[in-house]
Amino acid sequence: MGAVKTKRMPRAVREQQMLDAAVRTFGQRGYMAASMDEIAELAGVSKPLVYLYLNSKDDLFTACIRREATALTEAVRGGVRRDLPADRQLWDGLRAFFAHTAAHPDGWSVLHLQARTHGERFASEVAAMRTELVEFVTQLIVVAAREARRDPDLPEREVAGLAEALVGAAESLAAWANVTPGVTAREAATTLMNFAWAGLGGLLDGRPWADA
Amino acid sequence: MGAVKTKRMPRAVREQQMLDAAVRTFGQRGYMAASMDEIAELAGVSKPLVYLYLNSKDDLFTACIRREATALTEAVRGGVRRDLPADRQLWDGLRAFFAHTAAHPDGWSVLHLQARTHGERFASEVAAMRTELVEFVTQLIVVAAREARRDPDLPEREVAGLAEALVGAAESLAAWANVTPGVTAREAATTLMNFAWAGLGGLLDGRPWADA
Amino acid sequence: MGAVKTKRMPRAVREQQMLDAAVRTFGQRGYMAASMDEIAELAGVSKPLVYLYLNSKDDLFTACIRREATALTEAVRGGVRRDLPADRQLWDGLRAFFAHTAAHPDGWSVLHLQARTHGERFASEVAAMRTELVEFVTQLIVVAAREARRDPDLPEREVAGLAEALVGAAESLAAWANVTPGVTAREAATTLMNFAWAGLGGLLDGRPWADA
Amino acid sequence: MGAVKTKRMPRAVREQQMLDAAVRTFGQRGYMAASMDEIAELAGVSKPLVYLYLNSKDDLFTACIRREATALTEAVRGGVRRDLPADRQLWDGLRAFFAHTAAHPDGWSVLHLQARTHGERFASEVAAMRTELVEFVTQLIVVAAREARRDPDLPEREVAGLAEALVGAAESLAAWANVTPGVTAREAATTLMNFAWAGLGGLLDGRPWADA
DNA sequence: TATGAATGAGGGTTCATTCAT
DNA sequence: GATGAATGAACCCTCATTCAT
Numbered sequence: 001m002g003a004v005k006t007k008r009m010p011r012a013v014r015e016q017q018m019l020d021a022a023v024r025t026f027g028q029r030g031y032m033a034a035s036m037d038e039i040a041e042l043a044g045v046s047k048p049l050v051y052l053y054l055n056s057k058d059d060l061f062t063a064c065i066r067r068e069a070t071a072l073t074e075a076v077r078g079g080v081r082r083d084l085p086a087d088r089q090l091w092d093g094l095r096a097f098f099a100h101t102a103a104h105p106d107g108w109s110v111l112h113l114q115a116r117t118h119g120e121r122f123a124s125e126v127a128a129m130r131t132e133l134v135e136f137v138t139q140l141i142v143v144a145a146r147e148a149r150r151d152p153d154l155p156e157r158e159v160a161g162l163a164e165a166l167v168g169a170a171e172s173l174a175a176w177a178n179v180t181p182g183v184t185a186r187e188a189a190t191t192l193m194n195f196a197w198a199g200l201g202g203l204l205d206g207r208p209w210a211d212a
Numbered sequence: 213m214g215a216v217k218t219k220r221m222p223r224a225v226r227e228q229q230m231l232d233a234a235v236r237t238f239g240q241r242g243y244m245a246a247s248m249d250e251i252a253e254l255a256g257v258s259k260p261l262v263y264l265y266l267n268s269k270d271d272l273f274t275a276c277i278r279r280e281a282t283a284l285t286e287a288v289r290g291g292v293r294r295d296l297p298a299d300r301q302l303w304d305g306l307r308a309f310f311a312h313t314a315a316h317p318d319g320w321s322v323l324h325l326q327a328r329t330h331g332e333r334f335a336s337e338v339a340a341m342r343t344e345l346v347e348f349v350t351q352l353i354v355v356a357a358r359e360a361r362r363d364p365d366l367p368e369r370e371v372a373g374l375a376e377a378l379v380g381a382a383e384s385l386a387a388w389a390n391v392t393p394g395v396t397a398r399e400a401a402t403t404l405m406n407f408a409w410a411g412l413g414g415l416l417d418g419r420p421w422a423d424a
Numbered sequence: 425m426g427a428v429k430t431k432r433m434p435r436a437v438r439e440q441q442m443l444d445a446a447v448r449t450f451g452q453r454g455y456m457a458a459s460m461d462e463i464a465e466l467a468g469v470s471k472p473l474v475y476l477y478l479n480s481k482d483d484l485f486t487a488c489i490r491r492e493a494t495a496l497t498e499a500v501r502g503g504v505r506r507d508l509p510a511d512r513q514l515w516d517g518l519r520a521f522f523a524h525t526a527a528h529p530d531g532w533s534v535l536h537l538q539a540r541t542h543g544e545r546f547a548s549e550v551a552a553m554r555t556e557l558v559e560f561v562t563q564l565i566v567v568a569a570r571e572a573r574r575d576p577d578l579p580e581r582e583v584a585g586l587a588e589a590l591v592g593a594a595e596s597l598a599a600w601a602n603v604t605p606g607v608t609a610r611e612a613a614t615t616l617m618n619f620a621w622a623g624l625g626g627l628l629d630g631r632p633w634a635d636a
Numbered sequence: 637m638g639a640v641k642t643k644r645m646p647r648a649v650r651e652q653q654m655l656d657a658a659v660r661t662f663g664q665r666g667y668m669a670a671s672m673d674e675i676a677e678l679a680g681v682s683k684p685l686v687y688l689y690l691n692s693k694d695d696l697f698t699a700c701i702r703r704e705a706t707a708l709t710e711a712v713r714g715g716v717r718r719d720l721p722a723d724r725q726l727w728d729g730l731r732a733f734f735a736h737t738a739a740h741p742d743g744w745s746v747l748h749l750q751a752r753t754h755g756e757r758f759a760s761e762v763a764a765m766r767t768e769l770v771e772f773v774t775q776l777i778v779v780a781a782r783e784a785r786r787d788p789d790l791p792e793r794e795v796a797g798l799a800e801a802l803v804g805a806a807e808s809l810a811a812w813a814n815v816t817p818g819v820t821a822r823e824a825a826t827t828l829m830n831f832a833w834a835g836l837g838g839l840l841d842g843r844p845w846a847d848a
Numbered sequence: 849t850a851t852g853a854a855t856g857a858g859g860g861t862t863c864a865t866t867c868a869t
Numbered sequence: 870g871a872t873g874a875a876t877g878a879a880c881c882c883t884c885a886t887t888c889a890t
Contacts, residue, residue, distance in 0.1 A: 008868070008874060030329055032244035035859060046876045051861065113329045117242055161395075161403035164388045165381040172380020173373065183373075191373035199411025209299065209402075209409040220849060248885060258851045260887075269885065432853060432889070454753050456668035460881065470855045475882065537753045541666055585819075585827035588812045589805040596804020597797065607797075615797035623835025644870065672864060682872045684866075693864065 015053050018043045022054075023064045027106025031061055031118045062125060065115050068107035069129035075100035076133065086144040091193055093136065094170060098185035101174040108178075112171055130167065138163040141200060148201075166196050227265050230255045234266075235276050239318025243273060243330045274337060277327050280319035281341035287312035288345065298356040303405055305348065306382060310397035313386040320390075324383055342379065349375040353412060378408050439477050442467045446478075447488045451530025455485055455542045486549060489539050492531035493553035499524040500557065510568040515617055517560065518594060522609035525598040532602070536595055554591065562587040565624060572625075590620050651689050654679045658690075659700045663742025667697060667754045698761060701751050704743035705765035711736035712769065722780040727829055729772065730806060734821035737810040744814075748807055766803065773799040777836060802832050 009017075021043035025034040036057055040047040054060040079096025080089050101108040115126040138159055173192055177183040221229075233255035237246040248269055252259040266272040291308025292301050313320040327338040353371055385404055389395040433441075445467035449458040460481055464471040478484040503520025504513050525532040539550040562583055597616055601607040645653075657679035661670040672693055676683040690696040715732025716725050737744040751762040774795055809828055813819040 011874080014874085030244070030331075032242070033330070036861085037859075047860090048862075048877090049875060052875085057860065113325075117325045117329045118245075157395075158403065158406075161385065161388070161400070162407055165385050165404055165407050168384020168388075169377040169381040172383065173377050176373070176376045176380075183369075188373070191370065192377055194370075195374055195377050195408070195411045197411075198413070199407045199409075201410070209303075209405040223849085226849090247883080249883095259885090260852090261850060263886070264850085435853080438853085454668070454755075456666070457754070459879080461879090471881090472856090472883075473854060476854085481881065537749075541749045541753045542669075581819075582827065582830075585809065585812070585824070586831055589809050589828055589831050592808020592812075593801040593805040596807065597801050600797070600800045600804075607793075612797070615794065616801055619798055619801050619832070619835045621835075622837070623831045623833075625834070647870085650870090671862085673862095683864090684873090685871060687865070688871085 011053065014043075014045065014049070018045065018050055018054060018060070019064060019067055022060050023068060023110055024106045026061060026064055026114055027109035031114045031122075036060075058121075061114075061118075061122060064107075064110055065122060065125045068104070068111050069126060071104070071107065072097070072100055072111065073129055073132060076136070086140045086147055087193075087197055090137070090140050090197070091189060094189040094192055095185055097133075097170060098174055098177060098188045102178060102185055105178055108174065112175070134160075134163045134167050137166050144200060162200070166192075169195065223265065226255075226257065226261070230257065230262055230266060230272070231276060231279055234272050235280060235322055236318050238273060238276055238326055239321035243326045243334075248272075270333070273326075273330075273334060276322055277334060277337045280316070280323050281338060283316070283319065284309070284312055284323065285341055285344055288348075298352045298359055299405075299409055302349070302352050302409070303401060306401040306404055307397055309345075309382060310386055310389060310400045314390060314397055317390055320386065324387070346372070346375045346379050349378050356412060374412070378404075381407065435477065438467075438469065438473070442469065442474055442478060442484070443488060443491055446484050447492060447534055448530045450485060450488055450538055451533035455538045455546075460484075482545075485538075485542075485546060488531075488534055489546060489549045492528070492535050493550060495528070495531065496521070496524055496535065497553055497556060500560075510564045510571055511617075511621055514561070514564050514621070515613060518613040518616055519609055521557075521594060522598055522601060522612045526602060526609055529602055532598065536599070558584075558587045558591050561590055568624060586624070590616075593619065647689065650679075650681065650685070654681065654686055654690060654696070655700055655703055658696050659704060659746055660742050662697060662700055662750055663745035667750045667758075672696075694757070697750075697754075697758065700746055701758060701761045704740070704747050705762060707740070707743065708733070708736055708747065709765055709768055712772070722776045722783060723829075723833055726773070726776050726833070727825060730825040730828055731821055733769075733806060734810055734813060734824045738814060738821055741814055744810065748811070770796070770799045770803050773802050780836060798836070802828075805831070 018039070022034075022039050025039045025042060029038070036047055036050060039060070040050050043050065050060070054063060076093050076096045079099075080092045082089065084092070111126050111129070115122045141159055141162060170192055173188045177185070177188040230251070234246075234251050237251045237254060241250070248259055248262060251272070252262050255262070262272070266275060288305050288308045291311075292305045294301065296304070313324075323338050323341070327334040350371055353374060382404055385400045389397070389400040442463070446458075446463050449463045449466060453462070460471055460474060463484070464474045467474065474484065478487060500517050500520045503523075504516045506513065508516070535550050535553070539546045565583055565586060594616055597612045601609070601612045654675070657675050658670075661675045661678060665674070672683055672686060675696070676686050679686070686696070690699060712729050712732045715735075716728045718725065720728070737748075747762050747765070751758045777795055777798060806828055809824045813821070813824040
């Protein structure tokens with residue numbers, strides 16, 4: 001069942017077919033439960049060819065992570081115009097993020113679940129991408145503070161924690177939106193914006209929550 | 213290595229030793245990479261005994277999930293006094309949550325990473341616990357709205373999304389706190405409270421962020 | 425075929441059965457061409473059991489080498505009485521050597537052919553045994569020189585070369601005797617003694633061959 | 637790496653390049669561990685071309701054996717003048733033998749180690765060459781006996797054994813000389829001549845070693 | 849209660865070999 | 870004359886699981 005058996009394709013094409021099959025299989029079965037046999041069959045190719053082009057299960061998985069991470073990063077970057085105000089950038093970025101993860105659930109599973117669960121080697125591969133997103137958000141927070149002309153010296157770690165929380169919330173909402181019928185990317189983005197932007201606003205206004 | 217070899221223990225005790233070993237192994241190696249051999253050895257028991265008591269790898273893993281989920285739920289519940297104001301309840305609950313996950317990283321890994329990555333069967337097992345937490349938070353949001361005497365009819369799905377985002381942010385911060393040296397449970401809780409409570413406040417004040 | 429299927433043997437016994445099968449298979453097929461499947465079947469055991477006891481193909485081969493090397497060394501040592509004259513010791517040693525190699529052709533193949541052809545790791549394992557034999561012969565030559573009360577200061581490397589040549593001749597004759605019908609251990613030993621002892625005698629008499 | 641990539645060579649030349657690469661690879665890795673991939677790459681050629689010219693791994697290996705056996709045989713034959721006395725012929729032949737094996741260690745490895753370790757088919761291929769050498773030596777022994785005008789009717793099998801031993805000693809010394817630094821072909825030849833010629837002399841003088 | 853002995857099934861990887869151009 | 874694309878078959882190894890005691 002897999003792809004139609006087309007013979008003698010140039011290497012670059014076959015490689016993409018293999019990566020497609022691999023992302024799907026890894027995303028649905030998990031890294032370890034996915035067998036090279038299944039991937040090869042889904043790609044419409046014999047196993048040795050997979051090894052010839054992608055080298056090993058490890059390398060194949062790494063290639064998947066890289067491809068999907070790049071795709072997601074570029075989707076977010078491409079959805080944002082850096083000349084707009086910070087809140088608008090965040091809003092656009094979130095929409096792009098939710099739209100992309102919803103459109104590529106297996107890729108998102110590879111990045112969000114599988115890569116972080118099977119060894120430092122893979123985890124650090126996604127970590128790079130996540131760092132980029134967190135830094136993007138961090139910058140937006142700083143810019144927002146400056147735009148609001150309010151005291152911009154939030155302690156650095158505080159900002160890092162906030163960004164981390166925001167990205168985490170986004171990831172969680174992405175998963176939630178994927179399984180809750182009828183939730184659109186726009187809606188998820190709205191929910192998060194409401195939550196986050198107001199929270200940031202309160203912070204920047206100097207109204208932090210304080211325990212007794 | 214592993215537990216001291218003591219013979220002829222009552223069944224209940226042996227079972228806990230096995231679960232301890234299993235949680236540790238599953239948490240560190242991952243579900244599939246963990247071998248029954250390693251678990252049995254770490255528990256100081258022969259493999260057939262593990263099967264006699266816990267039946268299969270699947271069942272063993274399920275037992276781990278249940279035990280750790282219960283422990284986490286109870287830790288959070290036990291940290292909260294339902295007669296205090298909503299914000300204080302959230303704050304106490306978060307501190308308990310971060311403290312427990314920091315104290316039981318393998319258990320947290322089982323719940324947060326492993327259980328969600330290896331099939332619907334296990335995922336739904338954690339989902340129950342997560343739902344409980346999300347519902348707890350949901351209720352707090354509603355109560356907070358009521359306490360603030362402001363228009364309490366936030367649309368239900370909106371609230372669900374917020375709660376989901378908050379729990380996701382908490383989970384993400386828990387992981388972040390586990391790998392960032394020097395971040396305490398209290399600090400993580402503070403960061404999240406600042407973020408979330410202010411955000412909620414803004415929402416409840418009727419100042420949602422709105423796109424153009 | 426292979427051993428009769430007997431169930432539930434103690435480990436030590438099974439291990440010997442496996443080594444028997446392995447020596448036979450390695451000796452006849454060669455290290456690389458021998459498959460673990462074939463060895464397991466010949467031993468009347470499933471493959472996993474072979475791995476459980478012997479660990480890996482490498483380790484299994486090493487165990488074969490060690491067992492056969494020890495057996496050969498002990499056969500030679502056991503055939504010699506150190507209180508007899510040097511020529512008699514050599515004669516006895518050679519007979520024991522030829523007898524043992526003829527009785528265990530697969531073991532001899534493992535030591536003489538296979539172990540030296542598949543990597544330094546195995547080669548050095550046999551080298552130890554060979555060194556022992558060469559040193560035994562070396563000593564005999566020195567003793568013979570002393571007994572003959574002739575100038576005993578043969579240059580050391582010269583002696584080493586002679587011993588090497590003698591052992592090589594013996595190994596070669598062992599192979600020859602194994603494939604030439606009707607050649608007994610005694611006969612091979614005689615041939616070599618005639619060849620070697622007279623040669624040594626000439627040397628010790630100070631009548632070396634000299635080129636123009 | 638490998639040969640310089642030159643296109644469109646005449647077949648004979650390409651074949652030699654392939655055999656060069658094959659001898660080197662077989663000699664260093666061993667017959668089974670050598671892969672056609674490696675050989676083709678080292679030869680600077682694509683794999684199908686190797687198959688086109690040499691047919692199969694088996695045939696390629698056989699071709700290597702034949703080429704190297706012929707080269708060695710001719711080196712020895714070319715080093716000897718049949719009109720000189722027998723001892724001189726032996727001495728010259730040994731020098732040529734040791735010089736050639738030292739100059740072509742991979743070829744020697746193919747003949748001495750690999751060909752004898754991987755099935756009757758290959759073994760018999762070298763056996764032919766070895767027989768030639770053994771016969772050459774046998775003849776020299778007979779001639780020596782005649783020259784010495786002593787009773788030339790040594791029993792035939794006795795002579796065969798002696799020749800076998802001599803060739804075995806030579807082979808062993810060749811390996812020894814290859815790994816012992818500073819041992820020249822001349823030196824190895826001297827050692828063996830001293831050993832062998834004197835031994836033969838003793839024999840021909842009618843002074844065989846005799847056991848009790 | 850507890851375990852040493854044993855295996856069916858399957859996974860990752862590699863290799864000699866061929867087709868189609 | 871020469872090669873990029875492709876595969877059937879096999880091999881080493883591991884694992885969850887059970888039997889017999």
